[in-house]
Amino acid sequence: MTASSPNRLSADGAAFTVRDARPADTDAFMQVIALADPFNPDPFGLARLVLASPPVPPLSHDRNLALVAEDKETGTFIGALFGGPPRWLFTHPGIDSLPLLDHMVRSLGIINGVAVHPDHRRRGVAAALINAAEQRFTRAGYGLMTVDHEPALDGFYRRHGYTIGDALLVHLPQQRLIGMTTDDTRMSAKPLHPAVRLADVPGAPHRVITGLLPGASLPADAVFDGTRLQY
Ligand SMILES: CC(C)(COP(=O)(O)OP(=O)(O)OC[C@H]1O[C@@H](n2cnc3c(N)ncnc32)[C@H](O)[C@@H]1OP(=O)(O)O)[C@@H](O)C(=O)NCCC(=O)NCCS
Incomplete structure (x- = not known):
């Protein structure tokens, strides 16, 4: 194509x-x-x-x-x-x-x-x-676009609608959470679908991507207890 x-x-x-x-x-x-x-x-x-x-x-x-x-x-x-x-x-x-x-x-x-x-x-x-x-x-x-970039390009990617961050946390079905981080570059993210959001979760060190997979929408009362998501 x-x-x-x-x-x-x-x-x-x-x-x-x-x-x-x-x-x-x-x-x-x-x-x-x-x-x-x-x-x-x-x-x-x-x-x-x-x-x-x-x-x-x-x-x-x-x-x-x-x-x-x-x-x-x-x-x-x-x-x-x-x-x-x-x-x-x-x-x-x-x-x-x-x-x-x-x-x-x-x-x-x-x-x-x-x-x-x-x-x-x-x-x-x-x-x-x-x-x-x-x-x-x-x-x-x-549902989500990510980009690994130098901090010098924070403004550039922010203007393109990306949330600038140093790590990605992704909520998976069954209360599971996976994360990845980069050394000295950024890992910024932008939802491509209305069901996908970057959510502020009390206790979580970074915003959490929710709604990426079916059954992986995070309820509003979710908290992170330092080890796992509770809701
Ligand atoms: C970053 C890069 C891809 C931008 O390409 P471009 O076609 O010039 O970008 P655009 O014309 O769409 O946007 C220009 C804007 O990007 C930003 N920008 C570009 N290079 C930048 C840099 N080195 N530092 C900070 N901001 C930069 C500026 O905000 C600029 O806007 P301005 O002209 O109003 O100041 C280009 O500079 C490049 O190839 N750089 C080397 C490779 C690289 O760093 N790639 C990114 C890795 S993911």
Whole structure:
């Protein structure tokens, strides 16, 4: 499935488009997306494998999403976004069954990286890529978008509707709560569905994501006793 957005006119008057990445984009995609994590040698190695595969719904490449932005006039590759299921889902001890993992993979997405060529920044390219990604995940039925980012981008993601945080706490059915945290980066989150909320729970160290899975809506009287949720 290939989706492209209408041409967008940026502040400097130049139009660009956002579309799904194709195999021929691989080298340019890898060069640009690497800017999102410059201190790692090959932070987006998975993207190379993903781009080698044919496009498959529901996202651009099954449960991964690779989007590119290109300058309409010149066809120049100016931005890239790579998203998919958060890797921590596959190793979290609290996700202890395949059906639960499958459900989480279909409900919770992450923007692994978004990057724009330095000559084309501050034209709204990243904003367009993020908006397009959120639309794709929403249409595919996901409930929550997350992004792992540097604290310097707190304001940027806040303006895009994200709640900035250092950890994710997710309420699962049967009063279960799972959490994950990052070292020195943020883990910010944005609901994509009206049933999903970030709730303030007395006693909990971070806001709790509720309503992500069926049977996982937190009642208003829920409290966290330091070990588990009580309600
Ligand atoms: C962050 C990045 C993707 C933004 O791309 P962009 O196309 O310039 O973003 P937009 O034009 O949509 O938005 C611009 C806004 O982003 C914010 N912003 C961009 N870079 C920023 C930075 N380094 N620090 C703080 N805010 C920044 C500013 O608020 C800016 O608004 P302003 O021009 O009014 O000040 C781009 O700077 C980039 O590729 N950086 C390197 C890779 C990276 O850090 N990626 C994020 C990892 S998830």
